[in-house]
Amino acid sequence: MRKRLALVTAEPSAADLAAIEAEWPLIAAELDVLDAEITLLYAEDHGGPTVLDWRRLRRAESRVTRAAAEVTARQSAHVCEPHTLREVRLTTECDYGCKVMACRDCGAEQVTHWSAYGCPAGKPVHRIA
Ligand SMILES: [Zn+2]
Ligand SMILES: [Zn+2]
Structure with a gap:
């Protein structure tokens, strides 16, 4: 909405x-x-x-x-919105419990690293694909 x-x-x-x-x-x-x-x-x-x-x-x-x-x-080739992303699993990219998010609209997956979990990769989002 x-x-x-x-x-x-x-x-x-x-x-x-x-x-x-x-x-x-x-x-x-x-x-x-x-x-x-x-x-x-x-x-x-x-x-x-x-x-x-x-x-x-x-x-x-x-x-x-x-x-x-x-x-x-x-x-x-749409841009995934934060509200279309849902957590699918923990990433293996780092050891801080950061999450792999999947877009329910296009199915693209991306990793969200959070400094709140103590991850030095911080908040920026990187794409896997
Ligand atoms: Zn998307
Ligand atoms: Zn991380």
């Missing part, structure tokens, strides 16, 4: 903008397909689509496939 601030503005947040920007290649590719389809429909009333028209549609469709794969790949 994201906390809502009392102050609401019409401006999209940085997160909203980032989401739109991340999906933009896919949106643009889908618009190209639409455009190519409209060209085909129009051409049917005017002597039939040409080989070039079909080729343009197929190129646009394969761009959608590529863009979708890229967007998915980028979204899965």
